[in-house]
Amino acid sequence: MNIGEVERLAGLPAKTIRYYEEIGLIRPRREANGYRRFAETDLHKLRFLQRARGLGFSIDDCRALLSLYSDETRASADVKAIASGHLERIDAKIAELQSLRRVLAALIKDCHGDQRPDCPILEDLAGPPESDLS
Amino acid sequence: MNIGEVERLAGLPAKTIRYYEEIGLIRPRREANGYRRFAETDLHKLRFLQRARGLGFSIDDCRALLSLYSDETRASADVKAIASGHLERIDAKIAELQSLRRVLAALIKDCHGDQRPDCPILEDLAGPPESDLS
DNA sequence: CTTGACCTTCCAGTGACTGGAAGCCTCATA
């Protein structure tokens, strides 16, 4: 298979596939003319990567997952640990965004949003009024 | 004020302050020796930026917000529009993460996580078993 | 006069691609 076909079958842009080779996630062979020749195992790995990235795993996580994937003697605990770490990071991110969301939504709600210049959003961003201690 | 004091007062690393100057968010004057000299207005802007970035606004949004901030004839509707756009993006991101979270949590729940190699997480990432159509 | 804190600029790296230029390779058609 050439890169164009793999692009379709794996659902990854050719650019990304070349990038994955560059960082050592896959090692396709080469034809005499320099073209990459992808074996079935390369395609499997790329599909695996496509799904793992789709679930938000980092490239480093993907590398570890791929290695466990092709290790028949793996312990599922190792896979679970990577996934759990990722889940924790997702939960932290969700919590952070929800906290931002609360503040932002309250500010937006209080802004009348018309032609007048006064605006609680800007007032909040400008910070508490300077207490003039002189 | 030198950059060190502003760093403390605005709660932004000196590196970041220099970066903000480089991209034109602030324009501190210079001393004869080349040091940056920050006026009160620079400090206000930096504090504003610190808060706006803390709420997750992009640098582009910050630029627009700063410009509205120093425009006495602004319409609060313009501020509200920027904030609302940002809120929408946050909501979209939260929804995306929650969707990932659901899939990931289900996979993790089904993985026994012991010494055995079989693992529903890897099975999912590997994709549906190839239906051999031959 | 030296030490140490503070300041400067410039360059490189982050993550994970993405866009584009310049140039082969291959195949089908005129």
Place this chain on the structure above:
DNA sequence: TATGAGGCTTCCAGTCACTGGAAGGTCAAG
């Protein structure tokens, strides 16, 4: 056989918002 289209190659630069580090100038205290 020439030509053109499309596919492939590498390499360089850009994304976003910084961050780290090197090399070197400035200043106040001891």
